[in-house]
Amino acid sequence: MTTLFRRYERPGAARDPRALDAVFESKTFPLVDGTSVTFAFRGPADEVRLRHWIHGLASSKPFRRLHGTDVWYLELELPERSRLEYKLEVVRGGQRQLVQDPLNPNMTHDPFGVNSVVHGTGYEVPDWTKVDPEAREGEIVEREIRSDAFGETRSFQVYLPARMRETRLYPLLVAHDGADYLRFSGLKTVLDNLIHRLEIPPLIVALTESPDRLREYGNDPRHADFLVEELVPDLEAAYPISTEPADRGLLGASLGAVAALSTAWRHPGFFHNLLLQSGSFAFTDIGELDGGPAMDRVAEFVNEFREDPGRPAERLFVSCGTYEALIYYNRSMIPLLQSTGMAVRYVEARDGHNWENWRDRLREGLSWLFPGPLWMVYE
Amino acid sequence: MSIRVVLLGPQRLAPTLVDAVDSLGIDGPIASITAGWEEREGEDRELEEHLRGRVVNLRVYGRAEEIYEADPELRRALLQRHETIRKLRDLYRLRLAHALDAARQLLRRDCPEGEESILEPERAAAIEAVRDLDAHHRERVREVHAAFEAGWRPEERDDVARHREEIAQALKDTAALGVAGGHVNILLNRMRLLGLPGLAAKRPIVAWSAGAMVLGEQVVLFHDSPPQGAGNAEVLEPGLGLFRGVIPLPHARRRLRLDDAMRVELFARRFSPDLCVPMDEGARLDWNGKKWTAHDGTRLLTEDGAVAEEWAA
Numbered sequence: 001m002t003t004l005f006r007r008y009e010r011p012g013a014a015r016d017p018r019a020l021d022a023v024f025e026s027k028t029f030p031l032v033d034g035t036s037v038t039f040a041f042r043g044p045a046d047e048v049r050l051r052h053w054i055h056g057l058a059s060s061k062p063f064r065r066l067h068g069t070d071v072w073y074l075e076l077e078l079p080e081r082s083r084l085e086y087k088l089e090v091v092r093g094g095q096r097q098l099v100q101d102p103l104n105p106n107m108t109h110d111p112f113g114v115n116s117v118v119h120g121t122g123y124e125v126p127d128w129t130k131v132d133p134e135a136r137e138g139e140i141v142e143r144e145i146r147s148d149a150f151g152e153t154r155s156f157q158v159y160l161p162a163r164m165r166e167t168r169l170y171p172l173l174v175a176h177d178g179a180d181y182l183r184f185s186g187l188k189t190v191l192d193n194l195i196h197r198l199e200i201p202p203l204i205v206a207l208t209e210s211p212d213r214l215r216e217y218g219n220d221p222r223h224a225d226f227l228v229e230e231l232v233p234d235l236e237a238a239y240p241i242s243t244e245p246a247d248r249g250l251l252g253a254s255l256g257a258v259a260a261l262s263t264a265w266r267h268p269g270f271f272h273n274l275l276l277q278s279g280s281f282a283f284t285d286i287g288e289l290d291g292g293p294a295m296d297r298v299a300e301f302v303n304e305f306r307e308d309p310g311r312p313a314e315r316l317f318v319s320c321g322t323y324e325a326l327i328y329y330n331r332s333m334i335p336l337l338q339s340t341g342m343a344v345r346y347v348e349a350r351d352g353h354n355w356e357n358w359r360d361r362l363r364e365g366l367s368w369l370f371p372g373p374l375w376m377v378y379e
Numbered sequence: 380m381s382i383r384v385v386l387l388g389p390q391r392l393a394p395t396l397v398d399a400v401d402s403l404g405i406d407g408p409i410a411s412i413t414a415g416w417e418e419r420e421g422e423d424r425e426l427e428e429h430l431r432g433r434v435v436n437l438r439v440y441g442r443a444e445e446i447y448e449a450d451p452e453l454r455r456a457l458l459q460r461h462e463t464i465r466k467l468r469d470l471y472r473l474r475l476a477h478a479l480d481a482a483r484q485l486l487r488r489d490c491p492e493g494e495e496s497i498l499e500p501e502r503a504a505a506i507e508a509v510r511d512l513d514a515h516h517r518e519r520v521r522e523v524h525a526a527f528e529a530g531w532r533p534e535e536r537d538d539v540a541r542h543r544e545e546i547a548q549a550l551k552d553t554a555a556l557g558v559a560g561g562h563v564n565i566l567l568n569r570m571r572l573l574g575l576p577g578l579a580a581k582r583p584i585v586a587w588s589a590g591a592m593v594l595g596e597q598v599v600l601f602h603d604s605p606p607q608g609a610g611n612a613e614v615l616e617p618g619l620g621l622f623r624g625v626i627p628l629p630h631a632r633r634r635l636r637l638d639d640a641m642r643v644e645l646f647a648r649r650f651s652p653d654l655c656v657p658m659d660e661g662a663r664l665d666w667n668g669k670k671w672t673a674h675d676g677t678r679l680l681t682e683d684g685a686v687a688e689e690w691a692a
Contacts, residue, residue, distance in 0.1 A: 134392065167418055197633075199606045367606035375600045377415075378589040378629045379391060379560045 004031060004038050005073045008066055015069050029103040030118045037078040037118055039063065039088075040071065040103060047091035048072040051098060052084060053352045055325040060089065082120030082350035083357065084323075110184050110355050120350065128193045128363055129186050135196035136162035140188060140207075145234050149226040156209060158235070159188060161195055161202035166240050171203040171247040171370055174227055174271075176217065176256030178207020184355030190362050198374040199367045204239055205251075206231060210259075214294040217252075217259035219301035224266040232270075246314070249273030249369055253358045254326075255280050258298055264312035265305055272314040273369040277358045278321060281329040302329075306336055315343045317365035319358075321351040381668035382580055384594060384622045387587040388662035389560065389629055394429050399585050399663065400555060407554030408433050410582075414440035414569045415561020415589045426559070435553055442542040443569040449538045453531065457572075460527045464520055464616065471516040472613065478509045479611050479645075486641045506648050513614045513649070517597055520616040524571075534574060543574045550578055560588020560629065563600070564615065567593040576619040584621065591627040591658060593618050599626050599650065603636040612646065622666045624692070626650050628680075631657030640684030647680040654692060655680040 004023070008015050024042060031038040041048045041063060048063035063072035078084060085108055087098045100107060101116040108117045119125075138161045147154050157178055161170070181187040187205070194200045208231065210216045216223045232248070235241055242248075248271045250260035257279030264271050282295050283302040289295055316337055320330035327348070337344045345368055351357035385399050400409065411434050413420045420440040427434045447454040482505040490498045533539045550556070556579050558566075566589050570576065584594065592598050601612035628635065636642050637657070647655050654671070656664060656679055663674040671692035673679070679687045 163419070165418060194606075363606050371607065373562065374602055374605055376564050377560075377562050378592060379389060379415075 005040075005066055005071065008069075008071075015066065017069070020066075020069060020071055024103075030101070032078065032118065032121055034121060035077055035079055037076050037084075037120070039074045039076070039101070039118075041073070041088060041090070041101075042071050042103075043090075044070060045072065045090050045092055046094075047089075048074075049089040049091075050074055050076075050086055051089050052086040053354075054084065054323040055327065055352075056323070078118070078120040079350055080120055081122040082323075083117060083123055083352070083354075083360075084120070085115040085117045085352060085354055085356075087115055108354070108356055111180060115354075117356070123350075126360055126363065128197065128199075129190055129359055130193075131189055132193050132196060135192045137192050138162050138188065138195070140182070143234075143238075145230060147226050147230050149222040149230060154209075154226070156231075157182070157207040158239070159191055159205035159207060160239070161204065162192070164202065164204075164240070168202075169240050169242040169247070171201060171249070172206065172232065172235060172241045173203055173249045173251055173273075173275075173366075173370070174206045174208060174231065176208060176210070176250075176252035176259050177213070177254075178205075179209055180355065181251070181253075181358075182207060185359035185362065187359075187362070190359065190366075194363060194366060194372070198372045198377050199363065200370045200372040203370060204235070204241055206235055213255055213259075215297075217255040218294050218297040219258065219262040221266060223259055224263040227263050228267045228270050245269055245272045247272075249275060251275040251277075252279075253277035253355075254353065255294075255298070257281070258301065261305070261312065262301055265310065268310050268312045274313045274316045275362075275365045275369060276316060276318045277361060277365075278319065278324055278326055278353050279330060279333070280326060281333050282326075283329065283332070302333075309336060309340050311340050311342060313342060315369055316345070317368050318344065318346045319361040319365065320346075320348055321353060321357045322348050323350065323352045326353065382621060382666070383583040383668070384666040385583070385585045386591040386594075386625070386627050386656075386658060386662075386664040386666070387585065388658045388660045390429075390587050393660045395661065395663065396426075396557065396585060396587070397429055397431070400430065400557075403555065403583050403585075405554045405583060408435050408552055409555045409557050410435050410437050410550050410553040411557045411559065412437055412439050412566070412570065412575070412590070413559045413561070414443070415559055415563065415566035416440070417562055417565060426557075430557075434557075435549055437546055437549055439546075439569050439573055439575070440565070442546070443572055446538045446542060446572070450536055453533060453536055453539070456527070456531050457568075460523060461568075463523055467516065467519050467523070468613075468615075471512065471519075472611070474512055475509070475611055475613060476609060478505070478512050479609075481505045482509055482645055482649075483641065486645055506645065509649050513597075516614055517617055524617070533572060539572065539574075543578070546573055546575070547578055550582070553582065555583040555585060558584060558586035558590030558594065560590050560592075563589040563592050563598060566590065567598060567616070567618065570619060576621060580621055587658070588629040591629065594621040595625060595627065596620050596623050596653075597626070599628075601628060601646075602634045603639070603642055604634075612649075624653055625664060625666070625671060626653050626655045627658045627664070628655060629658045631678075632659045637680075637686050643680050643686060644682060644684035647682045647684075651682060657686065 029040040050061040063074040104116045106117050141158050250271050252260035257276040281302050282299045289299040334346045485502045485505050595618045598615040598618045603610045662677040665672040679690045
């Protein structure tokens with residue numbers, strides 16, 4: 001545990017502002033030291049709190065004020081290879097404000113805004129998530145489809161790999177919340193890099209969206225029919241896509257993972273590969289979930305699935321962050337999924353319910369479901 | 380005339396092929412094999428430009444496709460051979476994983492002072508077990524190929540013979556042969572089917588990436604950090620045998636953990652006395668039929684776990 005500010009807490013310790021200035025000038029905050037992290041804030045405040053989304057810890061942790069100074073700090077245990085997204089809650093004159101940590105340049109974006117992020121010892125942003133000038137770039141194209149299932153026209157995007165050829169048949173991956181995967185998980189860069197590194201084959205990715213995901217991703221039969229009977233045939237007609245189920249996959253995170261699983265469950269054998277990230281696989285063993293109508297529908301589906309899972313696909317890559325509330329549900333699903341005879345790989349990471357956690361698992365998941373020609377190709 | 384082979388690093392980003400060709404004093408047309416690019420075989424405009432328009436593409440991939448189309452019986456036999464080799468590879472991998480694991484454990488083990496005489500023979504024996512296994516696999520695959528050649532005599536089948544003759548004619552007007560990289564197994568099999576080891580040996584050859592890998596006595600596949608699996612380098616099968624004594628390792632900087640002394644040592648000792656040579660951008664090795672010459676910047680994996688910058692074969 002770091003004792004950076006504790007020395008100033010000792011009785012009689014000099015709290016010379018210049019000495020504190022020197023601390024702030026010489027250190028980078030949050031200060032990670034082994035499995036300990038020290039957050040700091042300097043400025044006028046009546047109260048400073050850490051707001052985070054780690055399941056199991058109090059979601060709001062108070063900073064301690066260094067007596068007689070404007071320095072606030074908080075020490076936390078942060079296990080190796082953790083990622084922790086957070087904001088600071090600063091209270092001044094009765095006003096509460098959620099802000100990014102002004103001392104921390106590392107930030108992360110999600111659909112709800114910007115968070116600060118701290119990396120535990122041993123965590124590094126994977127190099128395959130960063131733009132590689134040597135990697136040939138795929139292309140994102142816009143597409144529309146008239147859907148009978150939904151009774152309206154739906155827009156989506158398609159990732160086409162670099163140097164796509166009409167004479168070759170490509171695997172197809174259908175991603176839920178595709179725009180968020182592009183924006184917050186860097187999916188295009190990840191695909192470009194993994195294809196360039198030969199870790200996955202060139203593949204076509206449908207980046208789908210839902211205007212009402214709470215409803216449509218929660219085991220809505222229209223969604224499953226839309227994907228199987230409308231979207232995939234449309235893409236197969238437009239692009240050189242393999243029609244083998246072994247070459248098809250579904251990707252989704254959170255409620256998107258529920259949509260992926262329920263689609264495969266409703267159309268068993270159509271998609272052989274599922275990549276399910278932090279699935280909202282809420283279920284009940286007794287009573288009701290009390291999570292609102294959307295989660296009630298999810299729990300109803302997962303309960304039904306647990307009763308009769310069948311064999312919706314052949315290979316499942318399932319991941320979840322250990323700091324997520326959903327870890328319980330995901331861990332509980334694994335023995336059930338394995339019991340169906342499907343090949344199931346499950347990985348955990350010390351991370352929360354966020355897009356960078358899902359980004360960081362893409363290499364392992366995609367390369368397991370769609371192995372590339374890494375061993376055979378030397379260009 | 381003795382054989383002349385030049386091995387180069389990858390050519391996509393910083394091509395050095397024309398320099399190599401010029402250094403050999405070649406100014407005539409250059410036959411090219413781009414079969415490793417598979418259906419992109421004909422997309423050789425950049426190569427053509429780089430060599431100032433002197434390329435005669437032998438269409439090895441396309442010719443093999445035409446043979447498969449015209450001679451389905453032979454195609455079935457080739458697929459059967461492929462399946463047999465795949466099964467052998469699965470069995471080899473099973474044994475290899477354990478043998479390599481043992482060797483790595485022994486190499487990683489700290490050796491207390493004065494106990495070298497206890498540990499080192501065990502390490503050597505563990506590496507020898509891996510070498511025996513590699514040799515066994517090479518031999519099994521060699522037997523499969525030999526049985527296939529004896530049983531099917533592909534060179535006597537009409538379509539194969541015709542394409543071989545066409546290639547021989549095309550080669551007559553060329554001064555050298557360039558072999559590009561790509562899919563190593565496809566390149567190897569198609570060059571073998573079209574008799575290129577014999578046809579090609581009569582002129583200087585410049586090869587890079589997979590093209591360099593297939594020309595040696597054995598083809599070694601490698602990657603220390605694959606997204607799946609342990610990263611166990613493996614012998615694919617015997618190569619075309621146009622040079623000996625070197626295992627070219629294209630893209631070594633990206634594929635190998637060259638800062639891991641144990642892995643480097645194991646690689647070098649496993650394939651000794653062959654030289655394990657990282658072939659990154661700018662690397663060049665020349666073979667005159669008897670001796671290798673390494674150009675500046677071409678490195679070598681050494682048996683003490685280092686990557687030597689300066690060395691002599």
